[in-house]
Amino acid sequence: MSGGGTAAAAPAVRRLALIGVGLIGSSLARAARARGAAEVIAGYDANPQHLARAAELGLLDEVAGSAAAVAEGADLVILCTPLGSYAAIGAEIAPRLRPGTVVSDVGSSKACVLRDLGAVLPDGVALVPAHPVAGTEQSGPDAGFAELFVNRWCILTPPEDAAPEPVALVERFWALLGSTVERMDPQHHDLVLAITSHVPHLIAYNIVATADDLESVTKSEVIKYSAGGFRDFTRIAASDPVMWRDVCLNNREAVLEMLARFTEDLTALQRAIRWGEGDRLLELFTRTRAIRRQIIDAGQETAAPDFGRR
Amino acid sequence: MSGGGTAAAAPAVRRLALIGVGLIGSSLARAARARGAAEVIAGYDANPQHLARAAELGLLDEVAGSAAAVAEGADLVILCTPLGSYAAIGAEIAPRLRPGTVVSDVGSSKACVLRDLGAVLPDGVALVPAHPVAGTEQSGPDAGFAELFVNRWCILTPPEDAAPEPVALVERFWALLGSTVERMDPQHHDLVLAITSHVPHLIAYNIVATADDLESVTKSEVIKYSAGGFRDFTRIAASDPVMWRDVCLNNREAVLEMLARFTEDLTALQRAIRWGEGDRLLELFTRTRAIRRQIIDAGQETAAPDFGRR
Ligand SMILES: NC(=O)c1ccc[n+]([C@@H]2O[C@H](COP(=O)([O-])OP(=O)(O)OC[C@H]3O[C@@H](n4cnc5c(N)ncnc54)[C@H](OP(=O)(O)O)[C@@H]3O)[C@@H](O)[C@H]2O)c1
C-alpha cells in the first residue's frame, strides 16, 4: 500500500456490483467513486431510464443487462432495490456468484433479508445485510448524492455464524463512505427501525390520507393552511410508495407491535382531551421535549427552528 | 397622507397594546415597528423575565405593570397569551377599555375566543379574533422575528354582527405586516386547523411519548437512529406545552372529531398490513403524494428534500 491520503489507500472492494441505481444505489456509486472505495463500479437497474441516466451521469464503469450479469465476477454485490424484489434477484444471481463473493443490501428491514436471500445463496458466498440510516423522500438516480452517508449510521446485521472477513469488508466499505458502522441482531434492528422510522412514516401517510378524505374541510383549505404543521407530514408521506409497501409487508410484526403501542397511547390521549385533563396533557407535552433536546445534543439534528421554513 | 413608501403611510394603529410578548407577541412588536403599523407599542407579560427581555431588546415603547394598565387607552389590544388565560385577562381589562377600542388575539383556536371574551367586553368595544397561521416550535421573546408573518395567512373570525370598521382595522394591520388576510366562521376555522395543525401536533407528541415508554427499544437507540423519520416528529413535539394543552382544552370537539377520523383510518391501515394487502398499501402511499405536490405548487413549501438535513 502506498502511503498518504485516502485516495491512495487500497480500495475496500475491487469490483462492486450495484443492483438498483435509484436514490440509494446512485448515492452509493457516487460515494464509492468519490472516496475510492471500489476499483470498478458496475450497475444494473430493472428501470431502463434509471440505468441509462446513471450511465449518463458517469456513475458507472460498467452497465449490465441483468442482475445476473452484473453480479458475475463481483467481489461485493449490493442490492439497492425494494425489499419485495430480493427473493427473485437472489434466485437469479445465485448460480452466477463465484465463491468468495460478499452479498449485501441497503434495505430498511433486516430479518427478511436472511429469510429471502440466506437460503438461496451458494456455499462460499457470504451474506452481510446492511442498512444505511440515511435517505430523503425522493427517488431515482438524479436524487442521489455522494455525501448522503457521511456521519450517518450504517447498521450491519450479519448472521450469527458469519465469517469475520466478509463482515469486516462491508464494515470497511461503509466506513470509507463516511458512515459509522454498528452491528445489530436483525430482529432487534427491525423493532428499533419500526419505531424510529417505519411507524412515523405510516402515521404521516395516514394523516395525509385522512385530510384528503374529509368532507367538512376542503382539500384547498388543507393545502392553504398546511403551514400549521401538516406540511411536514406531507414531506414524509411523499416517500416512494413501493419501498414503503415492501417495508410494511416485510417488517409486519414489528410494525404492528409498535402501531399497537401508538394507538393505545393515542386512545389515552383522546380520553384525556375528552375529560379535559389539563394536568395530564401538560405532563405529556412537557416530557416529549427532553427527547428532542437529546437528539440535538447527539448531533442528529440542529436546533434551528423549522429549518428556515418559518 | 404624505406620498411615497410604506414608512410614510399613516400607521394602522395609534396605540397598540400587546398582552404577552413571547414568540408571537414579540414578533408582532418587531413587525409592527419595522413596517410602521403602530405609532406606540406598549407591552405587558405575566412573565417578568420575558417582559424585561422584550424591553431590553427595544421592542416596546412602553412597559406596563399589568394587563389592565397596558390596555388602558389602547386603540388595538392583542392577546398573545395561551388560550386558557383569556377569560381572566378579559375580566381584568374590560373595565379599563375605552369605547372604540378593538380587542383581538392570535390564538390557535377561535370559537373559544367569542365564548371567553365576547361576553365580558363592554359595549362600544369590538372583538375581532385573529389567527396568524405562522409560528415555530420555540417560545419566548428571543425566538420572535419581524418576518414571521410575511406571506402567511392570517384568519379573522369576527362575530356575525361585527361592525365593518374594527374588522377593517385588524385586516389592515395584518396586511401591513405582510400577511394575507382571510375571514372564516370560527367553528369552521377550528375544524380546518384541527386537521392542518392540531392533530398533526398531537400525533407527533403521541409517537414521541410512545417511543419514550418502550422497553424493547432503549431511549439511546431511539435517539441514535432518529434520522429515519422520528426526528421530524420530535421537532413538532417540542412546541410549548401550555399552548398545546390550551388548544386541546379549547378546541376539544373539532380535535376529537379529527382524531376519530385519523384512528379509524389507522385501524384500516393496520388491518391492511396484518393481511398483507400490498395493493391497498400501494394505493394509499401513492395518493398521498398528490397533496404534497399541491402544497409545493401553492408556495406553502419548497421541494428541496428534507431541507438540507439529509
Ligand atoms: N429512500 C430512503 O430514504 C432509504 C433509506 C435507507 C434504505 N432504503 C432502502 O433502499 C432500497 C432502495 O430504495 P431507493 O430509495 O434507492 O429507491 P429508488 O430510488 O426507487 O431506487 C430503486 C431502484 O431499483 C429499481 N428496481 C426495482 N425492482 C428492481 C429489480 N427487481 N431489479 C433491479 N432493479 C429494480 C427501481 O426501478 P423502478 O423505479 O422502476 O421501480 C429503482 O430504479 C430499498 O430497499 C429501501 O428500503 C431507502
Ligand SMILES: NC(=O)c1ccc[n+]([C@@H]2O[C@H](COP(=O)([O-])OP(=O)(O)OC[C@H]3O[C@@H](n4cnc5c(N)ncnc54)[C@H](OP(=O)(O)O)[C@@H]3O)[C@@H](O)[C@H]2O)c1
Ligand atoms: N407558537 C406558535 O407557533 C403559534 C402560532 C400561531 C398562534 N399561536 C398562539 O399564540 C399565543 C401565544 O403563543 P406563543 O407561541 O407566543 O407563546 P409564548 O412564546 O410562550 O408566549 C406567551 C407569553 O405569554 C405569557 N403569559 C402567559 N399567561 C399570561 C397572562 N395571563 N398574562 C400575561 N402574559 C401571560 C407567557 O409567560 P410564561 O412563559 O411564563 O407562561 C409568555 O411570556 C397562543 O395563544 C398560541 O395559541 C402560537
